[in-house]
Amino acid sequence: MNAKQWRYVSRRISVMIFSLLFVTLLSFMLMRLSPVDPAAAYVMRNSPIVTDEQIAEARIELGLDKPLAIQYVTWIKDALCGEFGNSLASGKPVLMELSKSIPVTLCVVAVSAVLMIMGVLLFGCLQYLTRESLTGKLLTVLSIIGISIPPFYLAILFIQYFAFRFNFISVTGNVGLMKYLPAALCLSICGIAFYSQMLAGSLEREMNEDYSFFARCRGLKEERILFFHALPHAVTDLVPNFVQMIGLCLAGAAIVERVFSLPGLGYLIIDSVVNRNAPVIHASVLFLAIMLVLLDLAATILQWYLRRDIRTEEAK
Amino acid sequence: MKLRKIFHIGCPIFILILCCFGYYFAPNDPHSVDMANRLVQPCLKYPLGTDILGRCTLSRLLYGGKATIGIVTLGCLCVAVLGMVIGLLISRSKDKQGVLFESVLNAVTAIPPIAYLIIFIAAWGNGILTMLVSITLSLFLRLIKLVKTRAEIEMSRAYVMCAITSGAGRLRVLFWHILPNLVSDVVRFICLSCADMVLAIVGFSFIGLGLGDNVIDWGSMVSDSHQMMLSHPGLTFYPVIFIFLSTLSFHLLGRAASKGGDYYA
Numbered sequence: 001m002n003a004k005q006w007r008y009v010s011r012r013i014s015v016m017i018f019s020l021l022f023v024t025l026l027s028f029m030l031m032r033l034s035p036v037d038p039a040a041a042y043v044m045r046n047s048p049i050v051t052d053e054q055i056a057e058a059r060i061e062l063g064l065d066k067p068l069a070i071q072y073v074t075w076i077k078d079a080l081c082g083e084f085g086n087s088l089a090s091g092k093p094v095l096m097e098l099s100k101s102i103p104v105t106l107c108v109v110a111v112s113a114v115l116m117i118m119g120v121l122l123f124g125c126l127q128y129l130t131r132e133s134l135t136g137k138l139l140t141v142l143s144i145i146g147i148s149i150p151p152f153y154l155a156i157l158f159i160q161y162f163a164f165r166f167n168f169i170s171v172t173g174n175v176g177l178m179k180y181l182p183a184a185l186c187l188s189i190c191g192i193a194f195y196s197q198m199l200a201g202s203l204e205r206e207m208n209e210d211y212s213f214f215a216r217c218r219g220l221k222e223e224r225i226l227f228f229h230a231l232p233h234a235v236t237d238l239v240p241n242f243v244q245m246i247g248l249c250l251a252g253a254a255i256v257e258r259v260f261s262l263p264g265l266g267y268l269i270i271d272s273v274v275n276r277n278a279p280v281i282h283a284s285v286l287f288l289a290i291m292l293v294l295l296d297l298a299a300t301i302l303q304w305y306l307r308r309d310i311r312t313e314e315a316k
Numbered sequence: 317m318k319l320r321k322i323f324h325i326g327c328p329i330f331i332l333i334l335c336c337f338g339y340y341f342a343p344n345d346p347h348s349v350d351m352a353n354r355l356v357q358p359c360l361k362y363p364l365g366t367d368i369l370g371r372c373t374l375s376r377l378l379y380g381g382k383a384t385i386g387i388v389t390l391g392c393l394c395v396a397v398l399g400m401v402i403g404l405l406i407s408r409s410k411d412k413q414g415v416l417f418e419s420v421l422n423a424v425t426a427i428p429p430i431a432y433l434i435i436f437i438a439a440w441g442n443g444i445l446t447m448l449v450s451i452t453l454s455l456f457l458r459l460i461k462l463v464k465t466r467a468e469i470e471m472s473r474a475y476v477m478c479a480i481t482s483g484a485g486r487l488r489v490l491f492w493h494i495l496p497n498l499v500s501d502v503v504r505f506i507c508l509s510c511a512d513m514v515l516a517i518v519g520f521s522f523i524g525l526g527l528g529d530n531v532i533d534w535g536s537m538v539s540d541s542h543q544m545m546l547s548h549p550g551l552t553f554y555p556v557i558f559i560f561l562s563t564l565s566f567h568l569l570g571r572a573a574s575k576g577g578d579y580y581a
Binding site for chain 1: 419420422423424426427428430431434435436437438439440441442511515516518519520522523524525535538542545546552556559560563564567568
């Protein structure tokens with residue numbers, strides 16, 4: 001790595017840190033602008049009768065009497081030490097609740113990413129091969145339907161038909177992969193539909209490039225050109241975009257997790273929204289942002305490694 | 317060919333307008349509870365039957381689109397106009413300020429819009445205003461970034477050079493020469509994000525973080541009725557059809573826009 005590359009990397013990292021700061025600051029400021037007073041909500045949850053003194057006490061106890069800037073700086077300082085306070089609902093440390101829920105979300109998203117990769121490669125190539133025939137048209141229509149259908153509907157359909165009608169899976173008590181597979185499947189349909197279209201388009205472009213023409217002139221079979229020459233190029237175009245899409249899944253998983261009652265990060269956030277549980281909200285928003293930003297960084301790095309033209313432009 | 321093109325663009329727009337303003341044609345009051353007629357089959361008074369509280373399903377469906385599609389289209393129209401103007405205006409600054417601004421933009425857009433939706437719901441609770449503000453804010457910055465990158469590419473094209481040498485001013489180059497080349501990209505982006513946002517809003521209202529207590533929307537209709545999916549499939553199916561049609565129309569519009577861009581190129 002030379003000086004230019006170091007400068008590029010350091011700029012990316014500073015952008016990343018800024019993005020985390022921005023998100024946490026946003027969640028703090030919005031909390032302050034919120035119509036519901038967190039102190040009042042806290043008192044209301046813990047005792048049946050609410051007095052003004054109790055609210056004032058709770059405000060001091062939760063540190064809400066200090067100015068917002070000081071609250072924010074204190075929170076950042078604590079967060080850097082890994083100290084996020086206690087959950088207002090359960091009284092347990094926030095970090096413990098997060099460490100239970102983050103692996104669940106990561107598992108769901110990882111399984112759905114694997115499903116998506118397999119599905120996209122399969123359907124993308126299939127769509128390219130059948131692009132002129134009726135099957136190809138049918139696949140296009142199917143993929144448009146796949147993008148437009150709401151994932152939660154797929155989820156309830158899945159539960160209704162596979163679990164209730166046919167007893168194919170059980171709704172609760174699954175262990176291992178089966179626990180995450182239904183949610184991951186519902187989550188991945190949309191991605192498969194979207195990216196198989198893009199892959200097919202990309203393949204069509206690559207098959208008209210000069211190198212494929214050269215390969216044809218050498219007498220290689222169409223299939224060999226498709227799978228060994230065009231496919232790697234097409235995939236490298238899509239990979240950075242796809243990694244960002246995984247980040248999107250991470251946030252979108254909240255809804256599907258809720259339908260399948262998986263205690264993931266999205267579930268935790270929504271639970272704490274309902275309970276106005278400020279420490280958990282701030283911490284889980286931070287962790288969500290960390291994961292998103294890391295994926296974004298991964299996408300940038302991948303793009304940088306895979307595509308030589310960008311690299312040479314940066315070096316100039 | 318021309319007729320087909322009109323059909324491709326007109327059909328989605330017609331569906332969206334129907335979703336948005338369909339409540340003018342609602343046969344009954346969507347809020348009125350008729351306990352004597354719970355879960356009735358379709359009849360003359362209730363064309364699609366009634367739900368568990370005896371409310372007219374068709375009226376609720378027609379009212380349901382008002383809030384969701386209204387929020388999304390209103391937010392996105394503001395975003396499209398403002399984002400395009402601001403994105404074009406800042407695309408020229410190449411000094412230190414520009415680098416700083418670009419880093420800020422990169423940092424903010426590293427978080428996808430649906431995550432902003434979650435953050436806003438987390439902090440503000442659910443409601444129409446929350447959805448509107450979060451959609452507008454997150455898409456606005458994304459669009460500025462898109463317009464800025466695209467405008468910078470256009471800036472190096474030959475026709476811009478020609479325009480400048482024939483004496484066109486800075487604003488004329490930006491808004492007269494470059495803007496028309498960006499329109500199809502912007503429309504495509506807006507349409508695709510609209511579709512995503514409809515799905516996100518409906519999804520959140522399905523899991524109970526809806527648009528408010530008295531607002532009718534498709535997601536909460538599905539969540540009210542999905543327990544009875546096997547006995548009364550229609551109650552779940554109709555709202556989903558409407559959700560599906562509206563996202564489908566946004567997607568089709570997006571496709572039409574990107575195809576329209578290809579004709580120009």
